[in-house]
Amino acid sequence: MMDVGPVSVREHGCAGEDAEDLLVFVERLAAAGQGERATMVAREQIGRAIRAGTQPPGLRRLAEALAASVTDAPPAPRHPVDDPTSVVPAMQANALVVLDEAGPSVVAQAIAALVADGRRVLVTAETDDELAEVRSRVSTGRVADALPGLPAAELRELRRLLATTTASARARVDQQLPPDEALPSVADVERLCAQADHAPAVTAVSMIPTLLGGVEEERREAVTAIARCVVARLDALGSRREHGWEWELLGHLIHTRHRAAFDRTLEDTVQAAAIVAARRRSEPVTLVGAIPSEGVELLISYHRFLKGGGRARTYFRPSLQREVQPLLRLIRVGDREPAGETDLLRVLDHLELGERLLRIDAGCREMRIPTPRGPEHLADLAEGLGRVAAAARSVGALRHDVLFLAADSPLSVPDVGSAADVAAAILDYAEHGSADEAARRLAAVAAGLAALAPVAATAPEHAMAVQALREHDAARYAAAVEAMGAARREQRDGARRAELLDRLRTSSPVLAQAWDSSPEHGSAAFGFVCFMHTGALLSAVPPPDSADVVVVVGAARLGVERLLLASVAPRMIATVDPAGEAETSPSLLSVLHRASALVIRGQAARTSGRVVRLASARAAAGVSAVGQAGA
Numbered sequence: 001m002m003d004v005g006p007v008s009v010r011e012h013g014c015a016g017e018d019a020e021d022l023l024v025f026v027e028r029l030a031a032a033g034q035g036e037r038a039t040m041v042a043r044e045q046i047g048r049a050i051r052a053g054t055q056p057p058g059l060r061r062l063a064e065a066l067a068a069s070v071t072d073a074p075p076a077p078r079h080p081v082d083d084p085t086s087v088v089p090a091m092q093a094n095a096l097v098v099l100d101e102a103g104p105s106v107v108a109q110a111i112a113a114l115v116a117d118g119r120r121v122l123v124t125a126e127t128d129d130e131l132a133e134v135r136s137r138v139s140t141g142r143v144a145d146a147l148p149g150l151p152a153a154e155l156r157e158l159r160r161l162l163a164t165t166t167a168s169a170r171a172r173v174d175q176q177l178p179p180d181e182a183l184p185s186v187a188d189v190e191r192l193c194a195q196a197d198h199a200p201a202v203t204a205v206s207m208i209p210t211l212l213g214g215v216e217e218e219r220r221e222a223v224t225a226i227a228r229c230v231v232a233r234l235d236a237l238g239s240r241r242e243h244g245w246e247w248e249l250l251g252h253l254i255h256t257r258h259r260a261a262f263d264r265t266l267e268d269t270v271q272a273a274a275i276v277a278a279r280r281r282s283e284p285v286t287l288v289g290a291i292p293s294e295g296v297e298l299l300i301s302y303h304r305f306l307k308g309g310g311r312a313r314t315y316f317r318p319s320l321q322r323e324v325q326p327l328l329r330l331i332r333v334g335d336r337e338p339a340g341e342t343d344l345l346r347v348l349d350h351l352e353l354g355e356r357l358l359r360i361d362a363g364c365r366e367m368r369i370p371t372p373r374g375p376e377h378l379a380d381l382a383e384g385l386g387r388v389a390a391a392a393r394s395v396g397a398l399r400h401d402v403l404f405l406a407a408d409s410p411l412s413v414p415d416v417g418s419a420a421d422v423a424a425a426i427l428d429y430a431e432h433g434s435a436d437e438a439a440r441r442l443a444a445v446a447a448g449l450a451a452l453a454p455v456a457a458t459a460p461e462h463a464m465a466v467q468a469l470r471e472h473d474a475a476r477y478a479a480a481v482e483a484m485g486a487a488r489r490e491q492r493d494g495a496r497r498a499e500l501l502d503r504l505r506t507s508s509p510v511l512a513q514a515w516d517s518s519p520e521h522g523s524a525a526f527g528f529v530c531f532m533h534t535g536a537l538l539s540a541v542p543p544p545d546s547a548d549v550v551v552v553v554g555a556a557r558l559g560v561e562r563l564l565l566a567s568v569a570p571r572m573i574a575t576v577d578p579a580g581e582a583e584t585s586p587s588l589l590s591v592l593h594r595a596s597a598l599v600i601r602g603q604a605a606r607t608s609g610r611v612v613r614l615a616s617a618r619a620a621a622g623v624s625a626v627g628q629a630g631a
Helices: 015-031 037-051 057-069 087-093 104-116 128-137 152-164 167-174 186-197 205-213 217-236 244-253 259-278 293-307 319-328 341-367 375-403 416-432 435-450 460-470 474-507 509-516 534-539 560-567 588-594
Strands: 096-100 120-125 285-287 331-333 528-533 549-552 571-575 598-601 610-612
Touching: 015 037, 015 057, 015 560, 037 534, 037 560, 057 096, 057 560, 057 571, 057 588, 087 096, 087 104, 087 571, 087 598, 096 104, 096 588, 104 120, 104 128, 104 528, 104 549, 120 128, 120 534, 128 528, 152 474, 152 509, 167 474, 186 435, 186 474, 205 416, 217 375, 217 416, 244 259, 244 375, 244 416, 259 341, 259 375, 285 341, 293 319, 293 341, 331 341, 341 375, 375 416, 435 460, 460 474, 474 509, 528 534, 534 560, 549 560, 560 588, 571 588
Parallel strands: 096 571, 096 598, 120 528, 120 549, 549 571
Antiparallel strands: 285 331, 598 610
């Protein structure tokens, strides 16, 4: 007897230990070949793959099934497939299947069903006659000359591309699409379409495009710069709700009302705010008595005296010091009388600030704007008045330039609202031009876009974009641009599909032709079957994932070493001819029985037959004690 166990392939163990176990399993299978060259070559190839980290899934599943069969525990219940008379659902739930009492016709029908399900089927037999007999009965046009030379990932990609290719996608081969950078942006087209189709009411503002179109470029640029300044200055004023007095004051100023009061108040506010900012950390000044009107001039003279080098004396005091002394007694800087140049300057600033605050209060009342509630609010008032002054200057410049745009110019800027409207219209013209200009630009863009491809090679999406530009339809143009993105993807997929098909033709021209001309859709349309002699197959074991199912014809006459064929695909079907005589046990068939392979009797039902499930792993005839491949 030949020993193939006990071999334990760990389900959750170390990857290195799993590889060692699988290598031992491969050696035991190969030992049954008694040095046959094809078996030894297969052993070396499979061993190298396992040591490189690739464990053939079919071989691993076989080893796991055999390892489970040597336990004392009863086998796990096996759920029947939906249709027990079909090989296809049987293979979906089982990695190992025995097609018993199946002649060449039954085997051919099973192969055709698997190919129709999109499976990659590899059929092998010990003799060319066996292969030829089955091949002659296979009713599918997807017979590969050899296993496809494409890597498995690229073969899957080709199948996906073929399955998703539509008639319109195939037509992309002869079409030319404009590059992305040649397409005007959707946002630009939307603006041009809105401008071209905009028909404003005939007002003074609506005449701006006509007026600006009739002046020289330098003058137009100057007016545009003023309009841009007006918009910026009006935006700086803020909302009318929060800064209503600024907007109202601006309306007065552009009509020269309150001009004198505004100029005085602005100057006083700026100067007063500067005094407050400069003396924020100085000692406070208080008056204990009223300062006469001539007293301010006397204090100024005394400050000049001290600043020029004069000194205050205790004895023999200068006359100016004697005159100012009564005034100094009425003033306190902090808690003392002012004594030096610095104190005196602080006193003068205080007196000037008081005078300016009085004038500011009067000016605010005259202009009917809020008065500052204290010195700390002067900076805010100065800032607001500065914004109004800047806006008034810009609006005044705009009124002047717009009035003289033409000899008979109908434009005027009577108020702030008109200034804002005129400025916005000027900027809109500077950015987009007039409706006629927008229509001309759209026509020019459409003509340029249409010239990017010959009429015979123009894609429908390309034609749709050109027509949308001519009809000023921005929504349709956006849809065409989006559709062109999908069309480019179809072109890229088509080029990739053609490339992969050309490479497939070098190894399997018949299969490539069958796939390329297939009228069917869906991945199930792209299965195939390949026939290979067992010796040739073992002498050049294909890479993992080259096939989905390996079908071993005449399995009853094969030895255990032929189980190395399980490394070719994740699933194995062993077929047994009704007249076939079993090899002396242990054999490939007895080991599959021991591994609880699903048995389908093919003679009873002409297609795939009745499913027979073994009661236990040890019920197969010829299976010996635990750890043996067969009796």
